[in-house]
Amino acid sequence: METKRLKKSRYISGLDGVRTLAVLGVIFYHLLPDKMRGGYLGVPVFFAISGYLISDHLRLEWEEKGKISLKAFFGRRLKRLYPPMLFFLVVTTAYITLFQRNLLNNLKGVVTSALLYVNNWWQINQGMSYFERFTNESPFTHIWYLSVEFQNYLIWPILFVLLMTFVKNRKKIFLVVFAGALLSAVLMAVDFVPGADPTRVYYGTDTRIFSIWLGSAMAFLWPSTHLRPKIPQQAKRVLNTVGLVSLALLLVSFFIVDAHYTFVYRGGMFLISLIAVFLIMIVVHPGASLNKWLTNPVFTYIGKRSYGIYLYQYPVMIFYEAKVKNIADHLWLHTLIEIILILVCAEISYRLIDRPLRNFDYSKTWSTVKGWFKKPILSRQKPFLIPGLLLVLVALTGFVIAPSNHVTAEQKQMQEQILKNREVSEATKKEAQKAKETADSGTSGTAETTDSSSEELDPQLQAQRKEMESTYGLSEEQVAAAYKLKFTAFGDSVMLGAAQNMKDLFPKAVVDANVNRQVYSSVDLVKQLDTQGLLNDPVIVGLGTNGDFNDSQFADFMAALGDRKVYWVNVHAPSVRTQNVVNSSLTNLAKKYDNLTIIDWHTYASNGNASWFYDDGVHLTPEGRIAYTKLLFETLTK
Numbered sequence: 001m002e003t004k005r006l007k008k009s010r011y012i013s014g015l016d017g018v019r020t021l022a023v024l025g026v027i028f029y030h031l032l033p034d035k036m037r038g039g040y041l042g043v044p045v046f047f048a049i050s051g052y053l054i055s056d057h058l059r060l061e062w063e064e065k066g067k068i069s070l071k072a073f074f075g076r077r078l079k080r081l082y083p084p085m086l087f088f089l090v091v092t093t094a095y096i097t098l099f100q101r102n103l104l105n106n107l108k109g110v111v112t113s114a115l116l117y118v119n120n121w122w123q124i125n126q127g128m129s130y131f132e133r134f135t136n137e138s139p140f141t142h143i144w145y146l147s148v149e150f151q152n153y154l155i156w157p158i159l160f161v162l163l164m165t166f167v168k169n170r171k172k173i174f175l176v177v178f179a180g181a182l183l184s185a186v187l188m189a190v191d192f193v194p195g196a197d198p199t200r201v202y203y204g205t206d207t208r209i210f211s212i213w214l215g216s217a218m219a220f221l222w223p224s225t226h227l228r229p230k231i232p233q234q235a236k237r238v239l240n241t242v243g244l245v246s247l248a249l250l251l252v253s254f255f256i257v258d259a260h261y262t263f264v265y266r267g268g269m270f271l272i273s274l275i276a277v278f279l280i281m282i283v284v285h286p287g288a289s290l291n292k293w294l295t296n297p298v299f300t301y302i303g304k305r306s307y308g309i310y311l312y313q314y315p316v317m318i319f320y321e322a323k324v325k326n327i328a329d330h331l332w333l334h335t336l337i338e339i340i341l342i343l344v345c346a347e348i349s350y351r352l353i354d355r356p357l358r359n360f361d362y363s364k365t366w367s368t369v370k371g372w373f374k375k376p377i378l379s380r381q382k383p384f385l386i387p388g389l390l391l392v393l394v395a396l397t398g399f400v401i402a403p404s405n406h407v408t409a410e411q412k413q414m415q416e417q418i419l420k421n422r423e424v425s426e427a428t429k430k431e432a433q434k435a436k437e438t439a440d441s442g443t444s445g446t447a448e449t450t451d452s453s454s455e456e457l458d459p460q461l462q463a464q465r466k467e468m469e470s471t472y473g474l475s476e477e478q479v480a481a482a483y484k485l486k487f488t489a490f491g492d493s494v495m496l497g498a499a500q501n502m503k504d505l506f507p508k509a510v511v512d513a514n515v516n517r518q519v520y521s522s523v524d525l526v527k528q529l530d531t532q533g534l535l536n537d538p539v540i541v542g543l544g545t546n547g548d549f550n551d552s553q554f555a556d557f558m559a560a561l562g563d564r565k566v567y568w569v570n571v572h573a574p575s576v577r578t579q580n581v582v583n584s585s586l587t588n589l590a591k592k593y594d595n596l597t598i599i600d601w602h603t604y605a606s607n608g609n610a611s612w613f614y615d616d617g618v619h620l621t622p623e624g625r626i627a628y629t630k631l632l633f634e635t636l637t638k
Contacts, residue, residue, distance in 0.1 A: 235287070
């Protein structure tokens with residue numbers, strides 16, 4: 001019966017083409033985020049393919065046997081997915097142990113949750129973010145996807161049996177599964193908070209399973225073995241048109257649908273998943289042409305290795321970029337090298353693990369292992385035995401010694417600095433509020449005179465001014481000018497690092513800065529400052545380190561600032577791919593906005609001043625904070 005079932009099923013080569021497009025979208029989303037803004041949407045395409053094929057195979061088995069074997073189902077899934085992932089975990093852990101031990105932190109939790117297929121929930125509970133550059137540098141970030149998929153494998157066969165037993169009618173089953181998918185999409189929409197990090201709804205099985213279930217639902221209406229290869233030409237044209245339109249919409253979405261759009265989480269991803277399902281329907285139909293059009297040697301090669309390509313993309317990027325610090329300066333060269341490395345890793349995994357173990361009889365594992373030891377030294381298998389054992393030993397060593405929630409001295413220093421500077425930032429706002437209340441009460445002139453007189457007489461204030469002169473290399477007149485400057489500074493963690501310095505040199509300034517801040521999520525924050533009377537003129541902005549922005553997002557931000565003079569500090573982040581994109585955009589936008597001036601921190605900091613930065617080349621050391629603050633003074637007093 002199994003042989004008969006397999007003979008009726010057919011390998012749909014065009015789906016390798018769809019897989020190729022999906023995995024390329026995901027990879028380029030990470031390698032070229034400013035070009036492939038919606039490449040992350042390759043994941044729901046993968047989900048939709050998985051949902052359709054799994055349900056189509058289960059349906060076929062049910063038709064053949066009147067039942068399904070859960071043991072055989074789980075066996076097939078584990079043989080397909082587990083060995084490559086286990087090999088990936090061993091190789092990655094061994095590399096970390098040998099060459100990048102700073103990534104050993106929390107490795108036990110990562111590996112254990114991955115092996116149990118609950119990594120998505122583990123990352124959520126750890127407060128990790130899929131979208132933030134500096135808080136989540138991990139070669140395992142992307143394996144949340146495998147957990148969602150396998151969790152579906154655990155529940156879907158049981159639901160399938162219940163539906164086939166009690167509902168029976170295929171159209172009604174379609175409606176039930178579609179309703180379940182719709183409920184999942186509604187949960188995503190309800191739980192999503194605009195302006196906040198969307199990782200919870202992005203990772204959650206409950207809020208992502210709709211992509212899989214849409215594919216599963218369609219398998220009941222569009223079974224691959226019931227589709228006729230010979231159909232009227234008019235029907236063929238309709239199918240091809242639907243397929244091409246679906247393909248075009250997917251490709252366009254890969255380029256333009258930014259992950260931070262509210263639309264994505266309130267129906268957009270559901271719509272993209274539905275479009276992917278339409279494309280899959282046309283590709284699997286033997287009467288349409290898309291299967292042939294999406295079948296070629298390149299797509300077949302990449303499609304068959306798409307699982308390995310997906311697995312190794314993150315480790316290659318993290319490990320490579322840890323050694324090469326100037327990614328932004330030679331972006332295309334480094335991107336090409338990383339793509340080659342990803343393909344090489346995927347090819348090795350495919351040849352050594354994926355293909356040999358897919359049909360391996362695991363009941364003979366022990367006898368096979370014993371056979372390895374008995375083979376001659378010059379046998380084909382023997383050279384892999386000792387290196388393989390050493391690799392496993394190194395990985396186990398790394399797993400055992402891996403600390404949990406360990407904080408290095410530098411990380412601790414930066415964390416303490418962040419907490420302290422958040423307090424400083426709040427203090428500048430409270431002092432500005434107090435000064436505003438004093439001014440509103442009609443005593444501003446008296447207060448200002450008193451302050452000026454007290455500074456001349458107060459030895460402590462005089463000593464502070466002398467310290468500023470010495471620290472920043474300024475004259476007495478320049479420090480006096482700095483003390484009179486009144487502006488609002490709004491930025492991310494780089495500016496936050498210099499908050500105390502700005503408060504010391506510019507006591508009348510308002511500083512509002514925080515980690516992971518980006519342009520797209522800052523409009524409401526700026527409006528709130530304006531409402532509180534804390535948005536002075538001019539405004540110094542320090543955003544762009546954590547990601548780029550489009551013209552619409554920038555326009556909304558500038559509109560919130562109104563007619564105020566804006567000084568925008570550009571980005572020094574050589575390890576961040578979007579550095580040059582952000583800086584180039586700012587240069588061009590300064591020509592468009594008359595009230596916008598760029599403070600060229602990138603050039604100022606790039607002249608051999610490595611001591612200004614911590615290891616990431618972005619965040620400021622004490623020496624760097626002084627240089628950063630002095631540049632602000634020099635710009636504001638030109």
